[in-house]
Amino acid sequence: MNFGQIILIGMNHKTAPVEVREKLAAKCSDASIYDDMRAFLRDGRLSECLVLSTCNRIEFLLVTSRSDEAELIVQDLMQRELQAENLSDWLYRFKNREAVSHLFKVASGLDSMVLGEPQILGQLKDAYREATMQKTTGVILNRLLHKAFSVAKRVRSETGIGCRAVSVSYAAVELAKRIFGSLIDKSVLLIGAGEMAELAAEHLATNGVSQMYIANRTLERAIELARKFKAKTVPFEQFVDSIAVVDIVISSTGATEPIISKKVIKSMMRRRRHRPLFIIDIAVPRDVEPEVNNIDNVYLYDIDDLQGIVELNKEQRRKEAQKAFHIVELETFKFIEWLQTLDVVPTIIALRRKAELIRQQEMEKTFSHLPDLTEQERKAIGVLTEAIIKKLLHDPIMFLKNKASRPSKEFYVDVVQQVFRLPGHCEHPMRCLDRPERECYEAEGSCEGKSVRGPIDGGDY
């Protein structure tokens, strides 16, 4: 297996115009993109890859030992679709630490247009599922993606980034929940059936509202909506009567004068036995007299109020995002540390392999001298010898793992290789990973021809 650097190339809503993203998304969300990628995987230019394509971003996540070529590959692919000259202006490229951190941010919704939105995590999971089905991921991407999912989860649970509504219609739903608790068995009256009202109604419906009434001037539109939400239609002139039975009113007519007055609501409240009434007035100019809000158990929110809440929540999210960035940085650091341990993995494997070889040889020798041993005794000896080498190797292996994140690790790897006379060659799989400053005593290049490459068991380290 050939390790390399983690490269992330892509564009998002901040860097590229929507026409460009649309064109690419059409291509990249198709499984056929992996047919192209597989060619590069086969000829060794890439070792792992994953393509994430949503309406706001297209990103290629690659693991390769030849990073410059990888960049060209992706640009070529995109160029084929776009034939644009300034393609590279729209792209961002991240390597290793930055790539990891960027992916974590994307997964947590910190890079999204709506800060902290949760859909991106689902999209990333889908992209990963596709990539695993296409068998284009390996040790590093598997680990990286799983880590990204857990980082997103951590961000969600430890910060309040996702817990407040940042769209008007969702803010209305949250308010309704604040007033009524559960929305199951609550009913809604739509007065006017505009797009905004429909959106709010949709949110309410998904939150379990049981019955909906629609009053609209044009009956066709009312019937259309009624079919969509399994609602009842009410003659527009008589919508006032339905206020007595519903819990939530969404008003969005084009009337120039308020159509719901304080007097009407006041008399309705007596008929309702003072059950709380939540009125959402999303019409401009307003449909409901603002004084209605002064009546007990009536809560009136107009579009400005809802917008105000949304702004407040957005501000809150930005504050929470600071905490989230901190978590992302921490987790990136941990991941890079793990990546660096991959450097010592070949040596550890070589060490184990050598010990196992010696054990096998010695056992064979011993068994040939002692032919009378029973199967049980042979097994016992096998277990015994296994335990001895395991315990003996434990310390050197831990030593190597501990040194893995140090700049001087190559020195230690070299020492271990010389002490145990391990066979191998120089190519450290993760050699190019960006590292802190080298310490002066480190014997740069001393491991020429001594390191070993072997199969890596990702789960083991």
Added chain:
Amino acid sequence: MESLSTLLAVVLYLFSAVAFCISECRRVKALHPTALLFAGGGLLSHTAALWFRCYETPVPALFNTRFALSFFGFLLVTLFLSVYLRHKRPILGAFVMPLATISVAGSLFIPSGPVSVNPALKNSLVIVHLMFLFVAYAFFALAFCISIMYVLQERMIKKKNIQGWITRMPSLETLDRINHSCILIGFPFMTVGLIIGFAAAKILWHRGWSGDPKEVFSILTWIIYAVLFHERLAVGWRGKKASWLAICGFASVVVTFLGVNLFMKGHHTTFTGR
């Protein structure tokens, strides 16, 4: 032993109250189990304290203001924990636990005084009278806390300024429902308790009404809750008005219970060990 375990209970309640407040104000979810544990531990210790008290003291001397306050706190915490089990809203604790802590801690500061054993307290009717009233008061106290939460949250929603710890409260409807149940259970207890009280007075002194301050205030309290009870059931009062009335009702309870016991004279004071 009794005052020691009461003290322990107070300390645990205090910790629990502080933990609930911190966890709600600072959004530290991890503190919830600790806070609950403290409340539970406090309740155990408190149970032990009450048991010691009943075990050591002859029944007639049992009922003084000190014991009454402590018992009231005990019922309140029990009630809170049972409501918590149903609604799982730790913010209730931030309101109820401080009140419980204050009442139990207050019981420690009230001097027990020389125990003047009033023969009336041998009458089991009097004890039933007291028990019923304590239960009613505990429910009213919970209704009081819930009402405060309701009023605060309602004001926030009306003012369209919803942020901070208020957002972790149960919804208005839930609060109102709990409030409703508290009054619905508490009021009959109070009514029965008062009737038994007057019956006992009739038997002991051959006159039901003697016009002592405690009786007057009790009737006043009863009227407040009677209005609330009636309006809630018959007219469908709810929300802010009902909450304010529940708050007034509890204020009246505090006056009846403490004010009269500690600052006014009457035949009830002889029971309270002053």
